[in-house]
Amino acid sequence: MSDRIPTCWVTALNHGRLTLAPQEWQRPGFWNDFFDHLPDTVAEYDRLKAQIIAES
Numbered sequence: 001m002s003d004r005i006p007t008c009w010v011t012a013l014n015h016g017r018l019t020l021a022p023q024e025w026q027r028p029g030f031w032n033d034f035f036d037h038l039p040d041t042v043a044e045y046d047r048l049k050a051q052i053i054a055e056s
Contacts, residue, residue, distance in 0.1 A: 002056040004055065004056065005020070006022075006051065006052040006055050006056075007051075007055060008022045008023075008048055008051055008052065009021055009022055009052075010022070010023050010026075012026050014026070022048045022052075024044050025045070025048065
C-alpha cells in the first residue's frame, strides 16, 4: 500500500463515474479482453502493473 498515485494513472469521467487507472485499462472492453486472456491485453496489463509496483 502506498500513499502515492502511480504516474501512469489518469482520471476519466465516464457516464457520471470518476475513474482512476491507467488510460489503457479504461478503454471499453479492456477487462473483457483481459479475462478472455487476449495476449496483447494481458501483456499491457502486466507492463503497467510492473510499472505501478516499481513506483511504490
